[in-house]
Amino acid sequence: MVNFRKYISSVAVLASGFFLAQSTVSTVLYSQTYDNQKSLNLPSPITSVVEKAILSPKELVDINVNTMMTDPVLKNANWGFVVYDPKTKKVISSYNENTPLVPASTTKLLTTETAMSLLGENYRWMTQLEYSGSIDENGVLNGNLYIVGSGDPSLGTNKAGAWSYRDIVSDFVGGLSREGIKKVNGDIIIQTALFKGNISKLPENVVWLENNNYYLPVGSTREINPANEKLIVKKGNNFSGDKKFFYISPYNQQMVYADKYDGDGILTTKLPDAPAYLANTFRTTLVKSGIAVTGKVTPKMTDANPENRKLVSAYKSPTLSDIIYYTNQHSDNGLAEALLKTVGFQNLGDQTAESGRRVVTEHLKSEGFDMMGLNYMDGSGLSRSNNVTPIAQAKFLTSLMDEKYYKTYFNSLPVGGQSGTLKRMFIGTGNGQVFAKTGTLNKVKTLAGYMKTNSGKTLVFSLMVNNYAGSVDMVKKRMEKILEPALDL
Structure with missing residues (x-):
């Protein structure tokens, strides 16, 4: 949780002249109930020149986090954030860091690391x-x-x-x-x-259609040309008032409902x-x-x-390192699900997603992953039943820095302003300094990875936003605003 105890009095003294000119409260004093307040009644944001003259980078991060608590896009959202120092093993700044949240495609961080750890960077099919x-x-x-x-x-x-x-x-x-x-x-x-055979069960609460994207489970050797595979869309019956459409794949003959369909009736895909x-x-x-x-x-x-x-x-x-690079750069759901089944088969001799989940969770547990709040349902992050805490993600990413494959894993992550799914974020400040996996579902936006600060430090962070208001671009801008001051740490 953001803590202003250490610097609030200095802010009040140094900026009192400036604050008195504002229409909001002129001073903020500490009280015993201070830590229990969700947000501070701080004045409107001051200019960056005045801010940087008065506040440290950590204080700026904390103030930005606090400001977001009342931001129209995030004030009713469920979100969590943490910046973690891997050297001191201490939290620099955080908010709701122990809250389990839907991680979306940052789930791939767990899947790809497990594959790299258990199969090796040079594994080939x-x-x-x-x-x-x-x-x-x-x-x-x-x-x-x-x-x-x-x-x-x-x-x-x-x-x-x-x-x-x-x-x-x-x-x-x-x-x-x-x-x-x-x-x-x-x-x-x-x-x-x-x-072999058909997948018996889809991941719980999986998203098949999100913003015109679709999900098809990997795995079948039926004599079907994958270039011609169709997901058939039909209207639901009159008794399913809250469910309008369902999807059937010829590969698994299962029906999955969705609340919304934005397509033209037929989707075409290829099976990996x-x-x-x-x-x-x-x-x-x-x-x-x-x-x-x-x-x-x-x-x-x-x-x-x-x-x-x-x-x-x-x-x-x-090689597996090449596959993981592509998976993380492009957030490829099919490859991630294949990795899940591969680690399950190689370790338990069973090709099911259930075996894959068991292998991944057992691996994470053996590596000291904080299992509190973790619910790992699929390899790609498309299930809304996935949950993880920001602090667990941050500590997990920290633990990998001592692994022999860390460099390969690190290099697989999109780079802010430069590559993969981060190419259009951090175009200005943070360009080339943020290395992270993104995640996107409807009303879910997440980001977790590493940042290289201007002083040469490597910090670890996790930022997950669920149930926000507005557009995904609005959330991206707020994520950038929260993280940018951390680059000066």
Whole structure:
């Protein structure tokens, strides 16, 4: 909580001449009930020259926080803030720092760090082309081709330097040419157990549509072209008075309600994990290039009696550090959910989101994360049931500064005024000095990360605003106003 005890009397003395000219109260005196007041009846903000001549940077931060308590945009909001010194392990300034709040996409800070800690910066997903059977003297493969996936969330997307489907298919075709295969007398079998089957349950209270963005859970190997997937919008029945629309994905056959729909009736998306699309594209390309395939593309999740197979070609995804950089810079929800399932599979052998959440929360607990107020429901932050406190975020980010992967993690964060989702914030003051993950849902705006002060210090901060009034741009301006004086600490 903001504390003006240390400097309020000096402010009153040094600025008394200025304050007497104001129409509001001329002096502010400390009383026993002072700390329990939500805000101070301070005069209108004085000019920056007078402020800086009288007040320290910390005092300016505190006054800005106090001013926001009565700001029309934030006065009825639920919000919390903390600036933390990682060297002294002390709070510099705070407000409601122990209040659990909806973190939105700053949840990705927890997901990406867990993946980096448990899997390592150089972890890669493999997608392999193999064949069974034998090749005769005419180049006919009497056997099957296998595309063996591992849940690569970047497969065919061009994200983080990932290859396109066309590039992967070209490499696979080249592999068959090297093996002398001119015809395939068999099937193309998709085999991946990581994201097998349909997702059984969506994250609680998840947001599927926010400001014209949509969310689709990762994971399926059904024979569906992801480029043609549609989220179908239908009007709700007359009995659901407060719910007007629902969404159905062919990947999980589940209905999700929403209060509002701003689209045109059909949404089109791509699914990050889509080996079926790769396999179908591969088959089409083979046929067009004169390599006949007599069989069809078919999934085969488990195989009690696997055939002996030979490796033809192996595609490696970008490194985990590359994937995390892209995830945090672009706040990519699909990649974040894939990371959640990957850590669950690698540690518990189960591809469900529930296993992923268990792995993340157990990891955070083992690293000393302040679990009070934490509710971790998904990997991306789209669930409104996610909760975390500002002080927990700040201490978590502080603890990472001693990790061997800290530099890679730090570099993955958007930079104020320069990159990612922070490119349009801190364009003036703070440009190149704020390194943080943003979060945005309807009436939720959050920011958490690090700042390099003008004196060369590194400070950690968290600022989360829920249920604000006005526009998101209004909130951004107030967030900047709160944080900018901290750059002089």
